[in-house]
Amino acid sequence: MATKKKRNAVPTVDPLLASREMILVAGSGGVGKTTVAAALGLAAVQRQSSRVLVLTVDPARRLATALGLEAFGNTPVRIDDEAFVEAGLEVRGELHVAMLDTKAGWDELIRRHAPDAATRDAVLANPLYQNITSRFVHSHDYLAMEQLHDLHATGDYDLVIVDTPPSRNALTILDAPGRMADFFGSRLLRWLTVPYRSRLFTFASKPFYKIADTILGSRFLQDIADFFVLFQAMESGFVRRAKEVEALLVDPRTAFVVVSTLEAAPAHEAKFLAESLTERKMPIGAIVANRVMPSHLADVAAGRAAEDLADQTGPEGDGVLAARVAEQIDANPEVVDAVLHRMAERFDDVAMVAAREAQRRSELASLAALTVDVPWLQGDIHDISGLGVLASHLRGAPDAPDLP
Ligand SMILES: Nc1ncnc2c1ncn2[C@@H]1O[C@H](COP(=O)(O)OP(=O)(O)O)[C@@H](O)[C@H]1O
Ligand SMILES: [Mg+2]
CATH class of the missing domain: 3.40.50.300 (P-loop containing nucleotide triphosphate hydrolases)
Structure with a gap:
């Protein structure tokens, strides 16, 4: 075998x-x-x-x-x-x-x-x-x-x-x-x-x-x-x-x-x-x-993570996550909450760019025996x-x- x-x-x-x-x-x-x-x-x-x-x-x-x-x-x-x-x-x-x-x-x-x-x-x-x-x-x-x-x-x-x-x-x-x-x-x-x-x-x-x-x-x-x-x-x-x-x-x-x-x-x-x-x-x-x-930014999992993050922060969130992060980095929980929420909401843009890049990459990769990525x-x-x-x-x- x-x-x-x-x-x-x-x-x-x-x-x-x-x-x-x-x-x-x-x-x-x-x-x-x-x-x-x-x-x-x-x-x-x-x-x-x-x-x-x-x-x-x-x-x-x-x-x-x-x-x-x-x-x-x-x-x-x-x-x-x-x-x-x-x-x-x-x-x-x-x-x-x-x-x-x-x-x-x-x-x-x-x-x-x-x-x-x-x-x-x-x-x-x-x-x-x-x-x-x-x-x-x-x-x-x-x-x-x-x-x-x-x-x-x-x-x-x-x-x-x-x-x-x-x-x-x-x-x-x-x-x-x-x-x-x-x-x-x-x-x-x-x-x-x-x-x-x-x-x-x-x-x-x-x-x-x-x-x-x-x-x-x-x-x-x-x-x-x-x-x-x-x-x-x-x-x-x-x-x-x-x-x-x-x-x-x-x-x-x-x-x-x-x-x-x-x-x-x-x-x-x-x-x-x-x-x-x-x-x-x-x-x-x-x-x-x-x-x-990084190609994983175009992953479905990344999109889901961003959605969850958006749900758990901002006006709809319970503030628990932001409080924890704020403690870690020694910052104001309200500010951290706003940052996290904003980032999570804007993640779609990042994911879209990453998805387009992935598409272009695969088109290019089909033209050569070797394609190497540099971040x-x-x-x-x-x-x-x-x-x-x-x-x-x-x-x-x-x-x-x-x-x-
Ligand atoms: N992978 C990379 N990450 C970050 N900066 C990069 C990367 N590759 C190139 N750069 C920067 O981009 C700029 C343009 O690069 P350069 O090699 O001079 O381009 P070209 O010769 O094609 O005009 C330089 O300032 C270089 O330091
Ligand atoms: Mg040059």
């Missing part, structure tokens, strides 16, 4: 962290991507004696400070073992963190793809270069993945976790490499790189350019043309790399972790993102439902011990404590 049915295993990111080399953390803005990325890194080094790198994009200031990311830069820094000890955490591996620096990232790309030193120096010195790169639509998305590609290629890390930039639409990151390749084939670039003399000649016939030339000087227009001519010289390098980066997204060593809260808008976007990933054969490692309400923790997560609490939830540690 079979023994008692095994209890369902607690959802945990552990196997994911052990089996992948690259993890991309995606989702809509503000849902906790940066925090989850950092906590995943911590979870990995708690479990494995490996070298893990977390590339963050926009850590909140206090978190950045806690991680030692005071100085901006693409150069990874290792978190001191002492910092983990202080936070009461045991780690086996090395946790490194870096912050995506767009300017430095672009300079790197130019250095790599420039066909020769003269082109490289000319681009870097071009007055328009900085201005244009900072405006490049979605250049953040592309650079985050470029960095992932690079850092993985160095072989210095067993696992690279990349936080993704805040964007209006979480999908933009998936399209970034293709967009980069398209840009080089675009009419815009071809137009911009028509030999500037002939273009100036055409410009000169149009009133706007006559004015532009007077105000800005032909030097400005020449700079633009120069820049794009130089830029075009890097086409093959850029396009090849974009293709490599694109291939990385469907590589079996890569996994996406989709983070979402269970509010309507982010959950909707997460669902869309997860479906798009699946369509594109990009592997979803896990969905992290972040800042969720709404008290206070922001801005230090290593806070990340430790988050990590323990991600790892499915049943006794994961709440923040103090």
Whole structure:
């Protein structure tokens, strides 16, 4: 006879962290991507004696400070073992963190793809270069993945976790490499790189350019043309790399972790993102439902408890319960009675939100093999011990404590 049915295993990111080399953390803005990325890194080094790198994009200031990311830069820094000890955490591996620096990232790309030193120096010195790169639509998305590609290629890390930039639409990151390749084939670039003399000649016939030339000087227009001519010289390098980066997204060593809260808008976007990933054969490692309400609040039992509490307090109640609680907490029984009654009456709202969250959660969970819940923790997560609490939830540690 079979023994008692095994209890369902607690959802945990552990196997994911052990089996992948690259993890991309995606989702809509503000849902906790940066925090989850950092906590995943911590979870990995708690479990494995490996070298893990977390590339963050926009850590909140206090978190950045806690991680030692005071100085901006693409150069990874290792978190001191002492910092983990202080936070009461045991780690086996090395946790490194870096912050995506767009300017430095672009300079790197130019250095790599420039066909020769003269082109490289000319681009870097071009007055328009900085201005244009900072405006490049979605250049953040592309650079985050470029960095992932690079850092993985160095072989210095067993696992690279990349936080993704805040964007209006979480999908933009998936399209970034293709967009980069398209840009080089675009009419815009071809137009911009028509030999500037002939273009100036055409410009000169149009009133706007006559004015532009007077105000800005032909030097400005020449700079633009120069820049794009130089830029075009890097086409093959850029396009090849974009293709490599694109291939990385469907590589079996890569996994996406989709983070979402269970509010309507982010959950909707997460669902869309997860479906798009699946369509594109990009592997979803896990969905992290972040800042969720405890599901037992949606239970029938919770509703009944609230009803009973409402009955036994307020004008209809006998005051016994309130008196007992008041004694416990050394407060005025009438005030306690009013608070309890009010809370019990308002519980419906809480239960309704919890029920809606549960619904959205099950819709999301159907899209991935693994869904992990992280509750709404008290206070922001801005230090290593806070990340430790988050990590323990991600790892499915049943006794994961709440923040103090
Ligand atoms: N489970 C959680 N409980 C409480 N606060 C959280 C939780 N997850 C994230 N936060 C907080 O939410 C804010 C936004 O998180 P962040 O990781 O910066 O989001 P994103 O990178 O998606 O924009 C931060 O202040 C962070 O500390
Ligand atoms: Mg972020």
